[in-house]
Amino acid sequence: MVLSQLFVNLTILVSFLFFYYQVFREHSFSHITTTPVRLMTGVLFGLLGMVLIEFGIKVNEYTLIDLRHIPIMISALFGGWMPAVTAAVIISFSRLAFGGGVIVLYPLSMIIFSTAVSVFIARAVRDPWLAAFYMLLSSNLYFLVIMLYQLNTVALYTEVALSYWFVSFAGVFAAVYMVKRLTYSNQLLHKYRAESLKDPLTGLDNPRSFTYSLTKKLEQASKTKQAVSLLIIDIDHFKDINDQYGHAAGDDILRQLGAVLLEMVRPEDSVYRKGGEEFTIILFGCSGFRAAGIAERIRQRVEKYPFITEHRTLNITVSTGVSTFPDTAVEERELFKQADEALYQAKDQGRNQTCMYSKKDLKE
CATH class of the missing domain: 1.10.1760 (Arp2/3 complex 21 kDa subunit ARPC3)
Known part of the structure; x- marks a missing residue:
């Protein structure tokens, strides 16, 4: 019992x-x-x-x-x-x-x-x-x-x-x-x-986290009438670095670049590794003009930064595309597409550049 x-x-x-x-x-x-x-x-x-x-x-x-x-x-x-x-x-x-x-x-x-x-x-x-x-x-x-x-x-x-x-x-x-x-x-x-929200190589937030954060920040910006700028940063000629110095050197550069990007942004900003050699930064409450200035300072910092690998110190450059909500885009997919188009413009113009999306300057 x-x-x-x-x-x-x-x-x-x-x-x-x-x-x-x-x-x-x-x-x-x-x-x-x-x-x-x-x-x-x-x-x-x-x-x-x-x-x-x-x-x-x-x-x-x-x-x-x-x-x-x-x-x-x-x-x-x-x-x-x-x-x-x-x-x-x-x-x-x-x-x-x-x-x-x-x-x-x-x-x-x-x-x-x-x-x-x-x-x-x-x-x-x-x-x-x-x-x-x-x-x-x-x-x-x-x-x-x-x-x-x-x-x-x-x-x-x-x-x-x-x-x-x-x-x-x-x-x-x-x-x-x-x-x-x-x-x-x-x-x-x-x-x-x-x-599941972190990139294992750099420790930065990954694409899944980026998508979630961008959606939330755009919703918040819509309610508070603030701007949100998006930076897409791509390492120039990264494939050549991997081919010449090996993938271990490439991984060293990716890790160090992630740390540099974190140093260069404000506490309220978010840095992500989008995949491969591509990084994204969400700048909340930041106009397109200010975002372009931040992107340019990042470009200059990276250009002078000594990236230390196992056998040598390397120098790299980055190209950056910038778009801004609600100045040029009014929804998430459009914002990313515009920043991506601005990035390709920077690469077409010779790389190691920052380009801000502008409909009058970009070919459709």
Whole structure:
């Protein structure tokens, strides 16, 4: 009987944690989450405690035990004092609402004691498994003391005590395991998501990130009536560099050029590797005239910059095309097409140049 009811409780506990991590996938269950998320976590874990009370485990015809203390311990262990106290308050009020006279003071004192001890141990012990053990040990010892005043036979006391210790340890360690596994899964998800937006060679944002950012910045610019300029930068004769000095030298140049571009732009600007030897820069709140000036300073900086490779120091040049929203383009695809046309104009005119898109100067 105890095992089957414990299985039901563990199923409730594990299912709750799984769905919690799906809903709050973007927010780590930790001490550094925002206050609203921590309060909401406390509310949800308090509701979990209420559910666990309803599914109490029947030890014998006289005694029920439950896992109401586990949501409080897990909240304190992984979320800090705020969700733990919030959960404890909700569980306490629910217990008072059920009534029970003086006898209700025993479970209330248990909740208060478990909360205080759990918060203290969570701060003092860094290892979650060891902290969970100390929390359980303290809480269960307190439970034994309480039971001395309620159970009048040694056999009944022993039966309840052993059952409580067994289900408590099973519940807490199952919950700790689930939280750690789900936290690890979420961390991997965030890591892979971040890496999917990065170019592995240069560390700059990649084309996928560029498309997303350009869309968002154009939407913002439309609302705030600001300009957005786009720079497309291409390394001149890069194929010749690869053929003459090898792809390792080419990779060195790409990495160093990415660093140079980051140095040359403002904090609010974004630099991307579009692919191959092509880079893009989104300049938010920047007119076409200012963007052309930034592009020209970049061109001059690159022309004089010593690119260090394994066997020699090389010098390169870049060509740049510039377009601006809403001066020359009113939508995303048009903005990119115009900057690309300006880039090809720069190359046609001899490379190592900056060209700004202008309909009167470019052939259709």
